Amino acid sequence: MKRGDLYRVYKGSKIDPKKYRVFVVVSRQILIDSKFSTVTCAPIYSNYSGISTQVPVGIREGLKHDSCIYCDELISIPKSSLTNYIGTLSYEKIGALNKALRIALAIEDIVEPIVQ
Numbered sequence: 306m307k308r309g310d311l312y313r314v315y316k317g318s319k320i321d322p323k324k325y326r327v328f329v330v331v332s333r334q335i336l337i338d339s340k341f342s343t344v345t346c347a348p349i350y351s352n353y354s355g356i357s358t359q360v361p362v363g364i365r366e367g368l369k370h371d372s373c374i375y376c377d378e379l380i381s382i383p384k385s386s387l388t389n390y391i392g393t394l395s396y397e398k399i400g401a402l403n404k405a406l407r408i409a410l411a412i413e414d415i416v417e418p419i420v421q
Contacts, residue, residue, distance in 0.1 A: 309394035367392020376409040
């Protein structure tokens with residue numbers, strides 16, 4: 306399992322009418338490789354609003370049609386549920402994902418303070 310991998314996950318619930326949803330792993334690799342039982346993921350939906358916290362994805366990433374990663378809806382998923390591998394994000398898409406996550410979490414570039 307790597308950061309940027311896509312998995313189809315069973316999410317049968319009353320909140321989400323779809324029984325299965327595709328998620329992309331967004332946790333840092335050191336956490337993914339650790340003994341922690343969960344990883345942070347972002348859901349993928351088929352609609353795209355064009356906002357800065359969404360990343361378009363599609364057939365190149367192993368999906369059946371054009372879709373979008375929603376970085377405003379992060380969720381913790383047990384690693385044991387991530388068994389149905391779909392595909393992985395390209396280097397460029399991971400860059401777009403990083404940018405969307407920074408926007409979604411209001412993380413600005415770190416600037417070292419000036420010491421006088």
